Amino acid sequence: MYIQDLHTTEGQKVNLNGWVANKREGKGIVFIILRDGTGYCQCIVTAESAGEDGLATAQSLSLESSITISGLVVKDEKQIGGFELHANAVQVVGKSENYPIAKKEHGIEFLMDQRHLWLRSTRQWAIMKIRNTIIYSIHKYFQDNGFILMDSPIFTGNAVEGTSTLFETDFYGEPAYLSQSGQLYGEAMAMAMGRIYTFGPTFRAEKSKTRRHLSEFWMIEPEMAFCDIFQNMDVIEGMMHAIITDVLDKCQKELEIIGRDTTTLKSSLNKYPRITYDEAVRIIKGEQDVNGQNSIKSLEDELARVLARLIEIDADVADRTAKIAAGNMKKGEINFNQSKIDAMKQERADLEEDERNIPQWIASARNFEYGNDFGGSDETVITRLFDSPIMVYDWPHEVKAFYLNRNPEDTRFARGVDVLAPEGYGEIVGGGERETDEAALVSKINEHKLPMEAFEWYLDLRRYGSVPHSGFGLGLERMVTWVCKLKHVRESIPFPRMYGRLKP
RNA sequence: UCCUCAAUAGCUCAGCCGGUUAGAGCAACUGACUGUUAAUCAGUAGGUCCCUGGUUCGAGUCCAGGUUGGGGAGCCA
Numbered sequence: 001m002y003i004q005d006l007h008t009t010e011g012q013k014v015n016l017n018g019w020v021a022n023k024r025e026g027k028g029i030v031f032i033i034l035r036d037g038t039g040y041c042q043c044i045v046t047a048e049s050a051g052e053d054g055l056a057t058a059q060s061l062s063l064e065s066s067i068t069i070s071g072l073v074v075k076d077e078k079q080i081g082g083f084e085l086h087a088n089a090v091q092v093v094g095k096s097e098n099y100p101i102a103k104k105e106h107g108i109e110f111l112m113d114q115r116h117l118w119l120r121s122t123r124q125w126a127i128m129k130i131r132n133t134i135i136y137s138i139h140k141y142f143q144d145n146g147f148i149l150m151d152s153p154i155f156t157g158n159a160v161e162g163t164s165t166l167f168e169t170d171f172y173g174e175p176a177y178l179s180q181s182g183q184l185y186g187e188a189m190a191m192a193m194g195r196i197y198t199f200g201p202t203f204r205a206e207k208s209k210t211r212r213h214l215s216e217f218w219m220i221e222p223e224m225a226f227c228d229i230f231q232n233m234d235v236i237e238g239m240m241h242a243i244i245t246d247v248l249d250k251c252q253k254e255l256e257i258i259g260r261d262t263t264t265l266k267s268s269l270n271k272y273p274r275i276t277y278d279e280a281v282r283i284i285k286g287e288q289d290v291n292g293q294n295s296i297k298s299l300e301d302e303l304a305r306v307l308a309r310l311i312e313i314d315a316d317v318a319d320r321t322a323k324i325a326a327g328n329m330k331k332g333e334i335n336f337n338q339s340k341i342d343a344m345k346q347e348r349a350d351l352e353e354d355e356r357n358i359p360q361w362i363a364s365a366r367n368f369e370y371g372n373d374f375g376g377s378d379e380t381v382i383t384r385l386f387d388s389p390i391m392v393y394d395w396p397h398e399v400k401a402f403y404l405n406r407n408p409e410d411t412r413f414a415r416g417v418d419v420l421a422p423e424g425y426g427e428i429v430g431g432g433e434r435e436t437d438e439a440a441l442v443s444k445i446n447e448h449k450l451p452m453e454a455f456e457w458y459l460d461l462r463r464y465g466s467v468p469h470s471g472f473g474l475g476l477e478r479m480v481t482w483v484c485k486l487k488h489v490r491e492s493i494p495f496p497r498m499y500g501r502l503k504p
Numbered sequence: 505u506c507c508u509c510a511a512u513a514g515c516u517c518a519g520c521c522g523g524u525u526a527g528a529g530c531a532a533c534u535g536a537c538u539g540u541u542a543a544u545c546a547g548u549a550g551g552u553c554c555c556u557g558g559u560u561c562g563a564g565u566c567c568a569g570g571u572u573g574g575g576g577a578g579c580c581a
Contacts, residue, residue: 024540031540046538078541098514102531103542105516109573164579181581206579207505219581321518324528332543338529339542342516349509353575356508360576375577418581430581475581489581500573 004038006073006083015070016041016085017093019120020061022103030058034069034085040122042076043069043085050088057090064096064120080253105342108488115495116504126254127491130247131480135199137246138220138474141239142197147222150189150196152182154203158454165205167215178203181473184403184458186223187434190469191461197222207499210376211488212426214477216497223471229405229415229433232470233391236419236429237272239474240389244268247483260485264422268388276394277413283385284365284378290385295365298384303358306351313344313351373399374418379426386422393417393432402444403458405433405468417472421482428479431472438462 001014018036025031032043045058049071061067071087100114101121111118118124142149155169155176166177182198189196202219222235244265247255255262275283282288286296320337361377368378373395383390394407397414404414419429435441438459445455480492490496495504 022541024542025537026540026544027537029538029540033541042541044539080541098532100514100531102515104530107516107574110515112573202581204580208579209574210576213580217581330543331545334543335529336543339516342529345517349574353509357576360507364577373579376580377576427581473581478581 002038003034003036003041003081006039006041006081006085009073010075010083011073013070013072013088014085015068016043017068018066020063020065020067020096021120021122023061023063025059028055030055030061032058032061032067032069032087032090034067035120035122035125037125039081041081041083041085042079043071043087045087045090049086050090054087054090057092058087061090061092062096063099064117066093066096067091068093104339105346112490112496112501113504119494123258124491126251126257127480127484127486128494129254130251130258130484131476131492133247133250134243134480134483135476137243138199138239138476140246141242142222145195145235145238147195147197148189148193150186150193150198151200152179152185152189152198152221154179154201158451167203167205180204181219182221183223183471183473186221186471187461187469188457190223190225190471191465191467195222195224195227209499212376212478212481214489214493214496214498217478217489217493218476220474220476221471223469225467225469227433227470228468229393229417229470232431232433232472233272233274233393233417236391236417236431236472240272240419241269243479244483255484258484260483264387265483268422270388272388272419273386273390275390275392277392277396278394280374280382280392281368281370284374284382285368286365293385295381295385296362299358299362299365299381302384303355303362306354306358310348310351310355313348317341317344317348371396371398376426379420380424383420383422383426384424389419389421389428391417391419400432402448402450403434403441405435406440415470419472421478423482423485425478425482427475428482429472429474431470433468433470436462436466436468438466 018034021035022033030045034041047055068091069087070089071085076084169176198221365381394413395416400414400416404416407413416432421428477489477492481489
């Protein structure tokens, strides 16, 4: 019997297997919050219902002990799953002594070291359930729309785009690199199958230490034959809508657990603004307003809010500290105030970083030089002005990959498209329409000083029945991070691999 | 690689202008409490103040270098 199915057995006696997520005690009564992976259920043990032995066993339980418990299923609206269990027998399966993760705030380094156990906590459970829903939704969208799932190789013989740093491995004595993108192979597969998508791990070796970078992440890369950049954008939007619809529909409980305000998710079911690079630059530099909002002004307002909040926190912390120091406060009240202070100190540390960063972002936006690619802060600046993802297309061809086609009406621009998520999350999708002409591709490869022989097979795709085609890459973890509104991508994947983090 | 912030009890953090024996809360442990949702009460125990060197009568506190971690730039999904 699983906790998620309890609603089918109201009033019946059932057996549950799981772990003690939490325990509270009164004299002669024990409340166990049992978790089994499918949900949470409060189990009540008294001598009356479970006998003296059962009560003693329940009293001796510690956090994360595994148990088998049987009893009567009773409806109780107050409970998270809507039901509780009045136990008449408790059996310990595996003991758990001094479980390291306590019921309080922890620092990130400690939690990352305990990632194998941290995954058991409610918030992480909810995030992983949402991740699962997103993965399922992506597969369903593409399968329902006639895409064929194919896999690109992970070992590659050359550094494809020549830009990012790759992990080098030894392939039977030859150097081989872990794939940074399956896209070129995707193009070959699309010429064979029409519409394909890949879903697999991707590796980037940049020593990036920011909240949106991982060394190993999962990427979904559709590729479509006979498809231009605008049809490509239609597919991106369709996929995003499908994902968000499913999460809103199937993960209400999980979204509530992580405290996700769903307003922006709901407004992200509308059509997404399609903005050219030129227009985006004007918005970033503050030369063009969006819905009456100005990028520079909104950053300045944000900075003012940060400063005001810092003063507020200092006053509040000082106030509570003084009250505690004054004595004659009940112990429970002290605990409550102390945990408030701890939480505010954490918030303060975050705000101080904002205080340092925002002025730099303002300067970077003001001084943005036309022709450059967007930096992380530029993406943040522009997306804060919209209540849904936006699609920025037609980029200066110099800053984009060699394989992108040009806008036929203005060849200064390459037909790349980036999807920027709202609420400051930035790029979650990068894609575009591919170059179809062999000669144009050859000159681009030379321009980027890439080894021509490595691209002979890729050029074959243009020699034998070249067609307009497009595709994109979706970063799964970035999608999960935005949908859950997480502070950092590392919480969006079970075991993150990033600069400085290889364990557990 | 560069910029920036940090490191004190198992955990989260105080520790002022350098001054005697380094503190609090949580967790743990002991005991009390029959409906709790990190908010009951009393008590016990718990320290290589990240490392190395320097300044000083005296360093958790100041200085230099290093290590580890947070955030950002670059690069990207």
